[in-house]
Structure formats: structure tokens, C-alpha cells
Amino acid sequence: MRVRLALTGSWSDGRAEVALGPTLALLDALAAERSVQGAAGRLGLSYRAVWGRIAALEAALGRAVAEKTKGHGTVLTPFGDGLREALGDSLGAFRGALATEERTLARRLGGLLGPACAPLRLAASHDPLLAELAAARPDLDLVTTGSLDALAQVGDGRAAAAGFHFGAHAAAPGSAFAAAFADPGLAVRPLFSREQGLMLAPGNPLGIAALADLPRARARLVQRQRGSGTRLWFERLWAEAGLDPGALASAGMEEFTHQAVAALIASGAADAGMGTRAVADRFGLAFLSLGTETYFLAVRREAEGAWSTELAEAARRAAAAAAAVGYAAPSSGHGPPPTAGARDSHPRADEG
Numbered sequence: 626m627r628v629r630l631a632l633t634g635s636w637s638d639g640r641a642e643v644a645l646g647p648t649l650a651l652l653d654a655l656a657a658e659r660s661v662q663g664a665a666g667r668l669g670l671s672y673r674a675v676w677g678r679i680a681a682l683e684a685a686l687g688r689a690v691a692e693k694t695k696g697h698g699t700v701l702t703p704f705g706d707g708l709r710e711a712l713g714d715s716l717g718a719f720r721g722a723l724a725t726e727e728r729t730l731a732r733r734l735g736g737l738l739g740p741a742c743a744p745l746r747l748a749a750s751h752d753p754l755l756a757e758l759a760a761a762r763p764d765l766d767l768v769t770t771g772s773l774d775a776l777a778q779v780g781d782g783r784a785a786a787a788g789f790h791f792g793a794h795a796a797a798p799g800s801a802f803a804a805a806f807a808d809p810g811l812a813v814r815p816l817f818s819r820e821q822g823l824m825l826a827p828g829n830p831l832g833i834a835a836l837a838d839l840p841r842a843r844a845r846l847v848q849r850q851r852g853s854g855t856r857l858w859f860e861r862l863w864a865e866a867g868l869d870p871g872a873l874a875s876a877g878m879e880e881f882t883h884q885a886v887a888a889l890i891a892s893g894a895a896d897a898g899m900g901t902r903a904v905a906d907r908f909g910l911a912f913l914s915l916g917t918e919t920y921f922l923a924v925r926r927e928a929e930g931a932w933s934t935e936l937a938e939a940a941r942r943a944a945a946a947a948a949a950v951g952y953a954a955p956s957s958g959h960g961p962p963p964t965a966g967a968r969d970s971h972p973r974a975d976e977g
Contacts, residue, residue: 628731630723632716641685645712651678652701652709655691657888657908660698706892731766745928748775749788750854751882752920753903754817754952758939764932769881772854776801776923779811785928790920792821792858805923813923814937817944820902820951821855822914824887829911831896836862836915839897840872847886847895850879859899862915884908902951919955 634645654664654675665675679691690705701709731744744766749755751769759767768784775787789802796802806813825833831842839846849856863870880886883900887908890898905912922940924933944952 628727628734630727630730632719632723643682643685645716647678648682649709649712649716651675651682652690652705652712653888655679655699656701656706656709656892657884658698659700659891659909663698728768745785745932746778746783747786747788748778748784749786750775750790750920752788752790752819752901753883753907754819754943754947755788755920755940758936758943762932762936765936771850771852771856773801773852773857776805779805779923779925782925786922786924786933788816788920788922790819790854790918792854792861792916792918805921810926811923812926812929812933813921814933815919815955816922816937816940818917818919818953818955819944820914820917821858821899822902822905822912822916823897824883824890824900824905824908825897825911825913826890826893827909827911829913833897833913835913836866837868840868842896844896845894846873847878847880847889847898849886849899850881853881855883855899858915858918903947906950917951917953 631646636643636645650668651664654667655661658664658667661675661679662672665672668675670678683689683691686708688704689702690708691699692702693699744764746766746768747759748768748770749759750772756767756769759765768778770778772787772789772791775784775789778784779787787805789805791800791802796806805811823833823836823839825831831838831844833839833842833844838844848859860870863873878889878895880889880898883904884907886895886898886900887904887910889895890910891908899915902912902914922933922937941954944954
């Protein structure tokens, strides 16, 4: 069982009524994809249907929300962008409450309908490939969170499995990641490897060629949330490069997904942010690779079953098919902490 709640509402000026949720989805898709064709794919609609929705919205508002630009596809007008921001701020204020109610309702319905109907909770660090695989499985309830929180949820019984990653060849002794490999109550297996790096504005106009160039160019950096694997990796790389954390020109934003970071860069609200090559490619951004890591699945022993093997096999196949955008089958060399006296032949990257 998968529970999804969404706000419904409308705005009327006495002449026409505008549905808020579908309008925001349309504007978000146009802002992210910068083309009607891309927005159609994102929304699961036809090209003609998206143009029809744009025309209907503009007729209702009496203002243009999108415009074609030579060589740059279709973009939002200043009015359209302002409308998107206003709706996003208002509806976004309820996101946390809706997520809480989704979990509450899922638990209550699961209790009423019996344990066989209740999906297994998978708390996982964000990855688009994993999200697609989980969405195809009604027996899984994917909750996106940071790597550290995902492991914490498995540890205290709130989740049956965790998806986590850290940007090093091996988990550092004493870390939460090393503890996961050592826990006899967990079965940990690699799902895939993926390339991460700096996502930059198209064409890399600031000429960013290394982390040290970020403060030099006064690049506005958008970060992932604290406790996320990507944020931990970035902070460690920054420290290992001997760079001053105070030198960063932060964009003042933290996001929970790679797509959200990429969307801000694509819209011009930020100049750089760490994320996967796959997401940078999808948004047409420049990409500076910082390394490759392994993404793991940790499952509580009592929750193991055919589902975890099927998910791992599907992940390997999907990663092989996405090799062009930085995915690959996992390397068997990534995982537990090094033994005493062992030397890591790979560069140390940030954990998480």
C-alpha cells in the first residue's frame, strides 16, 4: 500500500478559477526542463496537452506565463516565475505536515488491512535511479532522507532497510557507516556505483575547474541538507583541500534532492552544487567530477526476502544501462572499514 496526500485548492478572481497544484506542477516542469517537450515528459503528458494547459492558464490569468526564446527553448516569463515562486512557497509550507500524515495514514491502514498489505519502509539517501526502481514496487515505501538518518531509522526499527553512501573507498573506523557493516543484524550489499561532482551553470561561465575556484569566483553554492551523504562528502573534500569554510559564498539554501539542487542552478538562483552526473546531464548543466562512490542497501535480517535480491538485481541492470551518465555495477572493493594497518590506495573522500 502506498499513501500519497496532496493539497487541493484554487484561486479565483471572479472570472476564472485556477487549480493551484496542477498549475505549480506545470510551472515547475517548465522551469526545470526549459522546453515544452521536456515538461511533457516530466508530467507524463503529450506535447499538445502541455501547450493546451499553458494556453488555458494564460487565458484565465490574462498574462503570459511562458515564452519561446531563440535557441533556449521555452522559459517562464518574469510573471510566470513569480507565480511559480508564490505557489511553491505557499504549498511547500505544508510539505512536512503532509509527509507526516502520509506515514500516519499508511500505518493505520496497514493495521486495518493486515500486515500482508503494509509495505516495507525503505529510508534512503536520494538517488533518481533508486527512486524509479522503488516506485515500481508496491511492497516498498520509499522515504527520502540523509544517509546518516537512514541508518538511524533502521537502527531504531523505524525502517526495514536503508539506502546509504559515502564518498570513500572504505568506511572510516568508528563511523556510523562502519557500524552498519559490522552489525550482525544487518545484511549490507552494494547496489551500484555512481559519479558525483560539482553541478555548474551551463557552459561553466565562472570557469570552475577545482573546489578552490568556488571562493575565487564568488560562486553561490547551494548545499544538500546536513547529515546527507553528499553534504558530508563535500565538507570533507573541502577540509582536505585546506579551504576555509567561511570562504564559501552560500546561496543560503539547503535542498533534499539532487534534482532540487540542479533546478536552482538551472534557474540562475545558484552557481554550483554537488550532485550526480546523471542529474547534471538531465538539467543540461556543466559537471566537474569529484569522484565515484558505491551506493549500499542495508536490510534488517528479519526483513530480508526475495524483494531485496530483486531490487539489487534490478539496480545492477539499471546502472549498466545508465553508464553514459556515471552509473556502473558496484565495485566489490568498496565497503567495510580497512583493517588495522591496511593502507587505502584510493584518495580519501568525504563520508556519507
